[in-house]
Amino acid sequence: MLVTKLKDKDTVASLICGKAFIINCHGCKEVGFPERDAAEFQRELESDGKVSGILTMDYICNPENIALNLSLRKDEIDEADCVLVFSCGVGVQTVSSLLEDKRVYAACDTYAVPGGQGVTPLEFDCRQCGECYLNLTGGICPLTACSKGLVNGQCGGAKDGRCEVDPDMECGWERIQRRLAMVGRLDVLRSPVQIRNYDNEVNAAE
Numbered sequence: 001m002l003v004t005k006l007k008d009k010d011t012v013a014s015l016i017c018g019k020a021f022i023i024n025c026h027g028c029k030e031v032g033f034p035e036r037d038a039a040e041f042q043r044e045l046e047s048d049g050k051v052s053g054i055l056t057m058d059y060i061c062n063p064e065n066i067a068l069n070l071s072l073r074k075d076e077i078d079e080a081d082c083v084l085v086f087s088c089g090v091g092v093q094t095v096s097s098l099l100e101d102k103r104v105y106a107a108c109d110t111y112a113v114p115g116g117q118g119v120t121p122l123e124f125d126c127r128q129c130g131e132c133y134l135n136l137t138g139g140i141c142p143l144t145a146c147s148k149g150l151v152n153g154q155c156g157g158a159k160d161g162r163c164e165v166d167p168d169m170e171c172g173w174e175r176i177q178r179r180l181a182m183v184g185r186l187d188v189l190r191s192p193v194q195i196r197n198y199d200n201e202v203n204a205a206e
């Protein structure tokens with residue numbers, strides 16, 4: 001079981017330069033979504049003229065399902081400077097992987113709560129850390145794509161792009177840097193150091 005909570009609205013709104021294409025996932029029973037808060041926030045963005053379209057569907061973590069729906073809404077996505085996703089971290093990562101040259105942002109943080117995790121697709125992983133970093137990492141999760149779960153850049157041990165802990169995998173932070181370069185957001189690597197709040201995980205159920 002996991003729950004998503006809306007991030008600070010002003011912080012999220014500040015990421016939108018022109019218009020955002022919004023994606024809501026109302027997918028799985030294992031996830032609690034902040035549907036009322038999200039709808040209210042989206043109405044505010046719409047009244048400010050900051051929305052090019054809204055897609056609400058189930059299971060955006062299913063790559064074929066979301067890819068088909070994104071292709072049907074291409075014009076509205078092209079009109080937007082970014083895509084704002086209201087889902088758990090897996091959904092945001094799935095959308096981000098399909099729109100590599102688009103800025104894809106997480107509108108929610110994802111928290112674990114006790115109980116079974118439900119069926120999680122294998123394509124991407126979210127550790128439900130309670131403080132989603134995807135808006136700073138080009139939509140690639142630093143906790144699961146980096147062997148050490150580093151949130152402030154690479155350790156310096158990668159060789160030929162491979163992780164020093166697990167040479168079978170590509171260095172997650174090299175992937176993150178490439179993605180940030182693709183969407184013109186390398187500036188975020190100069191932002192203040194992220195202090196990870198481990199208390200979020202301990203108190204996730206609150």
Ligand code: SF4
Binds near residue numbers: 090109134142
């Ligand atoms: S940073 Fe990673 S682990 Fe944390 S909520 Fe986002 S996707 Fe999940």
Ligand code: SF4
Binds near residue numbers: 146147155157
């Ligand atoms: S080599 Fe890259 S993925 Fe591996 S631990 Fe270091 S930063 Fe993380």
